[in-house]
Amino acid sequence: MKTEENNNRIDPASGAIIMAIGIFLYASIDAFTWVNHMTAKILSVSLIGLAAFIYKSLIKQLLSKSDRVLLLSKPVPSFVMGSWVAGISVLSNVAVKYFPDLSVAVQVVMLFNTLMWLGFMASCVYQFKELMKRPTAHSIHGVVLLATVATQSVVIFWVKLYPSLPEGLLVGAISLGTFFYVIGLALIIVRYGRGNRWTLVEDWPSTNCIIHGALSITGLAIVSSELLSGRIMMVFWLVVFVLLIGVEWLEMVRAAKRVRKLGWEKGIFTYHVSQWSRNFTFGMFYAFTMTMHDNPYYLNSFYPFHEEFLHVWAWIVSLFLIAEMGLWVGSNRSLLDSKSKERVS
Template structure:
């Protein structure tokens, strides 16, 4: 579902914005159809997990992994927005999906609160990472979804309430994450202990800013402040990521240090796309920071394009390697 979120935000928040000067209708619909197909296939895998009674084992037993359910909410929001913008004749269907997604979000928030309690009770605070911030991402995705599907009909107090809930979760979860890493930074094995999902530290701020813009809940000064915060956190987190990359290459070599697929890498592409979308929508051309925004808009689109192509290549390679491994294991069983 993180892949769905990444492809979806790049379709709607990056390519559609950057190439708005040309007719991207067909291209947008094709990418949207591809994203929706991914979402449907992953949704089917969740149904299979329920059928095989593996759901609790995979998604619930570990309190930290429970936060991953937030990708279901956010990816459903993304797909619903894509359908609403590219296939308006299906708007009525999207409204029903939106209602179901709000119910799913409410359930997820309850699960997350219980998970936070269990993390404290089981003393797992030394294992937390950016996945906790999916509480904020999923909440603000609901704001984006409601204001896309129902537009001006969404009450102001609903927007404010959701934005504040998402912000509250960000503060709580960010404190837990930062406390984990700052407390042990001297002995931190950054190659193994720093998680890809920590990039959601800036992605969650970006989606909050985008939700504020779309809901018209705050003025331009607040939007500017959120962009500055998002850019600052982006810079710090990505500098850590670059340092981690050099450490991994030094330890594992270029091939095993760089060209390794992990599903959590999609979260990085999602956060890059979200920061780009916030920058594009908040750009006014005035102010001391406008040149930085202009650079992000003009260069960022190509960086994100290269990243997603690279990620698709890694994912296909990972699938092939897994298939070969399964074939060899099956052959060994048969030979025995």
């Protein structure tokens, strides 16, 4: 039985919830013309309220020495702090999109977020060193790529609010995120290629979708900065698209195996906070493709395909998001029911 204290704790990866819903409000929602601006504003305010609750709880836990030591002492789980940085970055972009008058206040928030990102970078350097010492001793997965996601999320906001920033700063930050991606992906490959025996059902977590999601946000950072040519970005987009198909094909195989072994409910309809990472990566690929598609600088032979793809992908992003919200609500309802029973007994 869970104690009341444990029930009040929030998962350190909860920043992914803000990332997933935020990227939908930032990009994919525009595909649904029947959603008026006022409705989008209301949803944005609701997200801001949810974010305030989540980050208040995360900060409270971070101030607790025992929780802080527990998080930082484990190399792989420590990377979930990247979801805190990326969540604030995405939320800041949403706030500026729907409430441009708040841009000054948002800049202040992003100043603190940038400082948090710098602290997270220091943690990433240390934790990557620890992982590289014994890569097969840890169950490394896609969460380590949040180092890339956090970095590129900050760059995207910088580009949007500070268009006069030196190009060298943008190139340096994007390169740092890409460097972390290469290290993280190499560690993941070593973990699955040379590590302990593993199974797709038990040892392939939802966070592995960040393998393509981290590249999507890197692509968005690049096209937002217009740092590379249209031809290079066309090839880059193709690489991300192929990775997305490959990773999600593995996910479908995994889902089928889990259903056969555990049944429908436990196999795929049981909520876990890591599932939000898929919603974020799907939404980020939409944002990357949309931004590239709308910028004449990146006009290429895939333009007609992107036009049709974006219509279909917007629905996929929204349907997966609705499904995840349903699992989330169902999970919280079960928790509330169990609390009620405990009070009665």
